Amino acid sequence: MIWLTIAIIALVLSLIAVGNCWANLPQFIVDLTHDESASTSVSVLIPARDEEAGIHASVTAALASENIDVEVIVMDDQSTDRTAEVVKNLVDVDPRVRYAQGKPLPDRWNGKQHACYQLSLLASNDRLVFMDADVRLEPDAIAKLVTYQDTHQAKLLSAFPHQETGTWLEKWIIPMMYYILLCYLPMGRMRRSTSPAFASGCGQLFVTRKSDYELAGTHRAIRGSRHDGIKLPRAYREAGLSTDVIDGTNLAKCRMYRNAREVVRGALKNATEGIASTRLIVPFSVLLIGGSVLPLIVMSSAALNRPAFLVASAAAFLGHLPRAWVCKNFRQSGWGLVFHSASVLVFVGLQWLALLQSWVGVRVKWRGRD
Structure with missing residues (x-):
């Protein structure tokens, strides 16, 4: 028995x-279109620390965005490799690219959050796209995200890029992010409520407006966090602002980790x-x-x-x-x-x-x- x-x-x-x-x-896999008649300018903001291997591909993919005017700003967060050189070469080729040297990290700040905050101060446009340096956008990605955000009035929108995996532990663990999200987050209630209890997102790709970002407290509100995928949406919701998260498999791709050691350390760094x-x-x-x-x-x-x-x-x-x-x-x-x-x-x-x-x-x- x-x-x-x-x-x-x-x-x-x-x-x-x-x-x-x-x-x-x-509810997660949504139909995405873009309004070809709309003219929108977007600041793509990329924090980069020791991203020499992939920053060129990330920036050039963002520059290839269609039906949208973009500027791409890269914040070199005290890199020790050739990140600065790679980005400066791109600046020489395309005036839409801007390079910025990050300031030393203050006490009680996380590096990524500090870099994102500095980037927001440099943005020329009201629409902000915060993007990790290992994300590769499709040409129609930003236009579709902006259209979805405007249609659904999401003050902070994030999308899960296609997660590329190579090693066995990546294949085991990385897809668990989808499993947890889809099996245990009530997405319908999440969209009907601004309760912080339903805060969820993907820190690899965020879209917002500068006014909403400032109302939510900017990245200063999560200055010490390593988990902006949860903490930034929570800051918006604590300010009474709506957030949303959708599938971005056909919008972008990203490979977070390259080996088992990185998977373990990546899982441990922000789990708490x-x-x-x-x-x-x-x-x-x-x-x-x-x-x-x-x-x-x-x-x-x-x-x-x-x-x-x-x-x-x-x-x-x-x-x-x-x-x-x-x-x-x-x-x-x-x-x-x-x-x-x-x-x-x-x-x-x-x-x-x-x-x-x-x-x-x-x-x-x-x-x-x-």
């Missing part, structure tokens, strides 16, 4: 994930501002492990208990279904689906490790900074 009870619990937890994902997918908090880590651990791992445990441990085995089998199928939808809709590797349960265990384990590190005062360095 105990195994059947556990199997039923696993089934309920898997149904929560699959039900939310089913409801959220059509997300799931790895004392308030969220236990319920999310139960939801994730209960819906994706527990069914397999029941199946292997109660194989001779037919009712429990059948219920657990259904739970296992349902628990993996959202990951299958993630693979299909966002062009992610099938290996993530095959090893989904292992991915969940690694992901949850990293959250607990991040929380333990925060308790003992260990802070993961990123880009040479604490």
Whole structure:
């Protein structure tokens, strides 16, 4: 009887994930068009620290934007490589590119937030696009994002670029961002409310107006944060402003990390501002492990208990279904689906490790900074 009870619990937890994902997918993957008659000027703002390898591609992709007037400003955040040289060469070729040397990092500021704040002061246009240096825009991306933002009156809009992955741990862990978002954020309620509880976004690509940005407190409001994907939307919502997040698979692409070490450090550096908090880590651990791992445990441990085995089998199928939808809709590797349960265990384990590190005062360095 105990195994059947556990199997039923696993089934309920898997149904929560699959039900939310089913409801959220059509709200997240939206039809994007652009108003060809509208004339909009946009400042693309790129913070860059040691981005020599990719900054040229990022800037040139932004310059290729269609149906929009762009200026691209790159803030060199105390780089130690050839980032400045690469950007200055682009300035010589295209007058729409501007190079700025970042000021030394003040106390209690995160490097990216400080660079973004400085960039906002240099922007010539009211419409701001904050973009990571490893993002590559499609030519129609900004025009479509601006049209969507104006149509839906989102004061802060973010889009998830197509997440490129190479190594096995990237394929396991990176798509978990889609899984968490779609399975556990009620997107309908998020769009109907400005409650900070529904704050969510993708820090790789934000679109806003300068007036709204200033009303939300600018990046000064999240000066010490490493997780602008959550913290910047929360700052807007705390100011009573709406935020939205949509799929940007066909708008841009990004490869965040290049190896397993970067994946682990990247997951640890900002986890305590997300799931790895004392308030969220236990319920999310139960939801994730209960819906994706527990069914397999029941199946292997109660194989001779037919009712429990059948219920657990259904739970296992349902628990993996959202990951299958993630693979299909966002062009992610099938290996993530095959090893989904292992991915969940690694992901949850990293959250607990991040929380333990925060308790003992260990802070993961990123880009040479604490």
